Each structure stands twice: as C-alpha cells, then as structure tokens.
Amino acid sequence: xxxxxxLMFSFFKTLTDQVITVELKNDLSITGTLKSxxxxxxxxxxxxxxxxxxxxPHMLAVKNCFIRGSVxxxxxxxxxxxxxxxxxxxxxxEAKEGKK
Amino acid sequence: xxxVEAYVDQTVQVILYDGRVxxxxxxxxxxxxxxxxxxxxxxxxxQDQGVEMVPLGLYMIKGDNVAxxxxxxDEKDAGLDWSEVRAEPIGEIxx
Amino acid sequence: MxxxxxxxxxxxxDLVKLALGERVFIKLRGERTVTGILHAYDAxxxxxxxxxxxxxxxxxxxxxxxxxxxxxxxREVEMLFVRGDGVIMIAPAP
Numbered sequence: 001x002x003x004x005x006x007l008m009f010s011f012f013k014t015l016t017d018q019v020i021t022v023e024l025k026n027d028l029s030i031t032g033t034l035k036s037x038x039x040x041x042x043x044x045x046x047x048x049x050x051x052x053x054x055x056x057p058h059m060l061a062v063k064n065c066f067i068r069g070s071v072x073x074x075x076x077x078x079x080x081x082x083x084x085x086x087x088x089x090x091x092x093x094e095a096k097e098g099k100k
Numbered sequence: 101x102x103x104v105e106a107y108v109d110q111t112v113q114v115i116l117y118d119g120r121v122x123x124x125x126x127x128x129x130x131x132x133x134x135x136x137x138x139x140x141x142x143x144x145x146x147q148d149q150g151v152e153m154v155p156l157g158l159y160m161i162k163g164d165n166v167a168x169x170x171x172x173x174d175e176k177d178a179g180l181d182w183s184e185v186r187a188e189p190i191g192e193i194x195x
Numbered sequence: 196m197x198x199x200x201x202x203x204x205x206x207x208x209d210l211v212k213l214a215l216g217e218r219v220f221i222k223l224r225g226e227r228t229v230t231g232i233l234h235a236y237d238a239x240x241x242x243x244x245x246x247x248x249x250x251x252x253x254x255x256x257x258x259x260x261x262x263x264x265x266x267x268x269x270r271e272v273e274m275l276f277v278r279g280d281g282v283i284m285i286a287p288a289p
Contacts, residue, residue, distance in 0.1 A: 066169040
C-alpha cells in the first residue's frame with residue numbers, strides 16, 4: 001500500500017521550493033512555494049496568496065499553510081519544472097512493482 | 101505531519117471541511133491532525149455584515165474536519181479591520 | 196482490440212498504462228472533465244497531465260427555479276496534478 005503512494009510523494013518532493021497553486025475541493029486556490037510534502041500528500045506552502053482575494057479574503061493574514069492532502073482537487077505547476085520522460089518511466093516501473 | 105510542529109504555540113487559522121474558520125493558539129496536534137487550540141474564536145464571514153468574532157475558548161478539533169491550517173501573521177492580522185470585511189463563507193469541501 | 200488479448204492487459208490500470216504519453220479524457224466529480232497528456236498515475240488514480248484543458252459544466256438556475264441552458268467554463272493548465280479521489284473515469288481522448 002505504501003508503495004502506491006510513493007510515486008506521487010516522490011514527484012512532489014521534486015517540486016520542493018517551486019511555486020505551485022493548490023486548488024482545494026472548496027474552490028479555494030492558493031499559490032505559494034512548496035516547502036514540504038508527506039506520504040499523505042499533505043502540502044506545506046510558504047509565502048502564500050489566494051487566487052481570488054475578493055471572493056476569499058479569509059486568508060489575508062495567513063503567511064504560510066498546511067493543506068490536508070484529502071482536500072486537494074488539483075495542483076497546478078509549471079511544465080518546465082517537470083521531467084515527463086522520467087515521470088512516465090517511474091510510473092511504468094511502479095506499475096510493474098505493484099503486481100509482485 | 102511534522103510540518104505542523106512549526107505551528108505549535110503560534111496563532112493559527114484552521115479551515116474546516118464545512119467552511120468554518122477558527123483562529124486560536126495551537127497547543128498540540130497528532131498524526132491524525134487532531135488539534136488543540138486555546139483562546140479560539142470562530143470568524144463568521146457574511147456578505148451582509150462584517151466578520152463576526154465568536155469566542156469559543158479551548159477547543160479540540162477532530163482531524164477529520166480539518167482542511168487547512170494557516171499560520172497567522174499577528175501584526176498583519178491586528179492591522180486589518182475585519183469588521184469591514186464582507187465575503188461569502190468559504191464553501192464546503194465537496195467529496 | 197488485439198491488445199485486449201495480450202496477457203499484459205490483466206487489470207483496468209493496465210489500460211491506463213498504455214495511455215502514458217498519450218492524450219486522455221477524464222471525467223471528474225463536480226461536472227468537470229479534463230483532457231491532457233498523461234505522464235503519471237498510481238493505484239489511487241492520482242494523475243499528472245500536461246497541456247491540460249479543464250471544462251466545468253455549469254447549469255445556472257434563475258431566481259424562479261428555471262434551469263438555463265448548460266454553459267461550459269474552460270481553463271488551460273500547462274502541468275496539472277489531479278487527486279485520484281475525484282476521478283470517475285479515464286478514456287483515450289476522442
């Protein structure tokens with residue numbers, strides 16, 4: 001079971017210190033620098049800003065945050081921060097290992 | 101989960117699954133994101149009036165309800181006039 | 196169809212594996228669909244896609260309860276992680 005989450009966990013670790021946008025299942029979108037991620041894909045973001053501060057002023061005084069992995073709908077990131085060939089190879093490798 | 105360790109004894113803002121916003125001092129937590137908050141307040145947002153602060157005191161929040169924990173910049177927060185801020189409450193986490 | 200007879204296609208996720216590097220269409224909870232090039236997936240159906248286009252299908256309702264014709268909001272994202280618990284289905288892009 002642990003193995004199954006390892007791929008995405010590793011993937012997010014490669015994005016550490018990059019700016020990402022996390023969209024939650026309550027439509028709140030938060031942009032910030034990825035500081036850490038854990039096996040549950042909980043995410044810690046620094047230097048955050050909310051995408052639509054008019055609609056969501058609730059976070060005005062919040063400087064960094066911890067987001068429960070289970071409330072994430074999407075994470076948006078820059079394509080240049082992702083090596084897609086490496087990612088596909090790792091996915092195939094993990095799919096194979098999952099069957100042993 | 102160790103990411104939450106840095107927030108202990110800091111003012112945090114917790115957003116719950118149902119969209120409620122609770123601000124207080126984080127006193128403790130565990131791997132399930134169960135939280136203990138002291139001196140906490142609920143901040144009720146509405147479109148019709150400014151933010152209403154409802155004192156709650158000492159709270160234990162069950163981790164299943166926690167969507168997000170934010171570290172509050174106390175200075176910035178004190179500089180904001182929340183009674184003038186109008187907004188719809190944050191939505192529920194839709195499953 | 197020949198591939199279906201292949202012994203490497205033993206379970207649903209094998210079909211997803213064949214789609215790696217290809218454009219896929221996914222249906223998500225909340226009347227959302229995304230097309231994009233699939234680069235990663237796991238057993239939870241967490242996905243990583245590039246050149247993604249998200250469509251949200253919205254039906255507005257008037258004050259007296261009449262449903263207006265559905266409209267679609269589209270958004271492009273160059274690299275997108277999709278949390279698996281929202282995924283309903285994955286198919287090759289039409």
